[in-house]
């Protein structure tokens with residue numbers, strides 16, 4: 001049984017899936033869920049689960065280069081400057097704390113494709129493993145095969161100058177990401 005949200009393409013019922021070049025399996029260590037990158041009904045590409053995920057499960061880690069605020073600020077300007085067209089309108093940064101940002105733009109895992117939803121099915125938690133901070137997504141409810149993985153970005157309005165319209169289409173959508 002596959003649940004499909006209204007209007008959202010489901011990769012597991014879509015025959016074009018086999019032709020889509022962006023399918024990458026999440027081959028991280030055992031215990032992680034089987035996840036697929038596929039075009040999203042929310043924005044660009046998104047991350048989907050191909051298996052049932054019970055509530056409270058570890059879903060995936062946000063992996064990338066850990067940089068400081070100064071480097072992140074420089075890279076943000078570089079990525080949005082137009083020199084690298086593919087990074088112009090998207091942001092693959094995850095802020096762990098004031099000093100540490102994970103940049104998954106050039107080197108990183110598929111968690112960077114997780115889109116924002118105002119009614120998400122996952123939550124990002126910062127956990128410490130051997131004194132190292134890691135960002136791990138946990139399921140907040142059970143997630144059916146074929147559902148897009150989402151979390152609430154919790155962007156502050158003052159973070160960015162321009163407001164980013166939200167396309168999560170959830171019942172309680174706040175209309176903007178920031």
Ligand SMILES: C[S@@+](CC[C@H](N)C(=O)[O-])C[C@H]1O[C@@H](n2cnc3c(N)ncnc32)[C@H](O)[C@@H]1O
Pocket residue numbers: 040042043044045046089090091092093112113114115116117165166167168177
């Ligand atoms: C980490 S990327 C997510 C993956 C992205 N969809 C892609 O194709 O690479 C974050 C960016 O996706 C877009 N995005 C994510 N969730 C969105 C939403 N609910 N509404 C509109 N844009 C969204 C924004 O441009 C945001 O900066």
